[in-house]
Amino acid sequence: MRTSAIAASIAVLALGLSGPASAQSPIIIKFSHVVATDTPKGKGAEKFKELAEKYTGGKVKVEVYPNSTLYKDKEELEALQLGSVQMLAPSNSKFGPLGIREFEVFDLPYILPDIKTLRKVTEGPLGTKLLKLLDAKGITGLAYWDNGFKQMSANKKLITPADYQGVKFRIQSSRVIQAQFKSLGSLPQVMAFSEVYQALQTGVVDGQENTWSNIYTQKMHEVQKYITETNHGYIGYVVIVNKKFWDDLPADIRDPLSKAMKEATEFSNAQSQKENDDALAEIKKSGKSEIIKLTADQDEAMRKAMEPVYKEAAGRIGQGLIDEFLKEAKSPTN
Numbered sequence: 224m225r226t227s228a229i230a231a232s233i234a235v236l237a238l239g240l241s242g243p244a245s246a247q248s249p250i251i252i253k254f255s256h257v258v259a260t261d262t263p264k265g266k267g268a269e270k271f272k273e274l275a276e277k278y279t280g281g282k283v284k285v286e287v288y289p290n291s292t293l294y295k296d297k298e299e300l301e302a303l304q305l306g307s308v309q310m311l312a313p314s315n316s317k318f319g320p321l322g323i324r325e326f327e328v329f330d331l332p333y334i335l336p337d338i339k340t341l342r343k344v345t346e347g348p349l350g351t352k353l354l355k356l357l358d359a360k361g362i363t364g365l366a367y368w369d370n371g372f373k374q375m376s377a378n379k380k381l382i383t384p385a386d387y388q389g390v391k392f393r394i395q396s397s398r399v400i401q402a403q404f405k406s407l408g409s410l411p412q413v414m415a416f417s418e419v420y421q422a423l424q425t426g427v428v429d430g431q432e433n434t435w436s437n438i439y440t441q442k443m444h445e446v447q448k449y450i451t452e453t454n455h456g457y458i459g460y461v462v463i464v465n466k467k468f469w470d471d472l473p474a475d476i477r478d479p480l481s482k483a484m485k486e487a488t489e490f491s492n493a494q495s496q497k498e499n500d501d502a503l504a505e506i507k508k509s510g511k512s513e514i515i516k517l518t519a520d521q522d523e524a525m526r527k528a529m530e531p532v533y534k535e536a537a538g539r540i541g542q543g544l545i546d547e548f549l550k551e552a553k554s555p556t557n
């Protein structure tokens with residue numbers, strides 16, 4: 224009796240010292256992003272957290288920091304490279320300052336008629352090739368997450384290309400987006416996402432372009448009288464992780480995390496359209512912003528006005544890349 228009690232205490236002690244895996248402190252993944260939790264990306268991040276913790280049996284803990292609470296746009300990429308955070312999901316439009324211009328191909332106006340077409344590119348050879356470019360920057364690209372299509376907002380009615388003349392627009396850091404607004408005679412200004420609401424409110428800028436879910440969750444519709452339903456461009460994300468952190472993970476941790484990422488991606492991409500539809504409905508209900516729909520002729524005029532962007536973008540990202548994108552987008556399947 225006594226001997227077995229001692230043996231039991233020794234066993235307990237030994238367990239405590241060596242520590243069974245589940246009692247060890249978990250591996251922390253800090254996942255920082257700039258949008259609200261109630262958005263396609265915000266929900267994708269939460270789903271990844273749930274699945275990653277479940278599939279690793281608690282050996283990994285994912286801390287999600289939404290709404291730029293940890294870092295703003297440019298800082299978050301630097302923080303990832305330094306290893307201060309492990310995971311991010313910046314939009315395709317934000318990789319230029321890192322020295323990777325190619326993701327800006329997604330910013331070309333009207334290049335994507337719908338999400339089905341986008342999927343052909345992201346799930347095809349070009350999608351894989353683009354992710355590979357990140358390796359050289361100490362970053363591993365894990366997945367593509369959707370947000371949706373962009374709309375134009377301002378305190379004046381934006382109907383014809385002439386309406387854009389001289390209007391100050393906040394933009395993401397993409398040079399292709401800069402060229403887009405220049406083609407309309409507007410004055411684009413790069414600004415972190417977290418600063419947009421205040422800049423619109425105080426008149427630092429007059430307008431901006433974004434998806435319904437971003438406009439609604441940042442309350443931009445409360446400080447913009449008009450939103451024109453242009454669907455002229457796309458916002459989507461590249462989920463990225465610090466390469467060294469990822470490569471150093473033991474396979475029995477990395478594999479379940481990959482599984483969690485795959486499922487979180489399917490989840491996020493399956494509900495992004497609904498998130499945007501719901502946000503549009505809420506904006507309409509609020510009555511704070513008038514939603515303008517363009518006629519077919521007005522839409523055509525916008526497309527024509529932005530056509531020169533393709534030529535200008537070719538100088539930055541290469542005509543070859545644009546052609547490859549268009550070819551994959553047009554292919555029947557991948």
Ligand code: LMR
Nearest residue numbers: 257258314395416433437
């Ligand atoms: C923006 O800066 O407008 C967007 O990229 C924000 C986001 O992450 O959706």
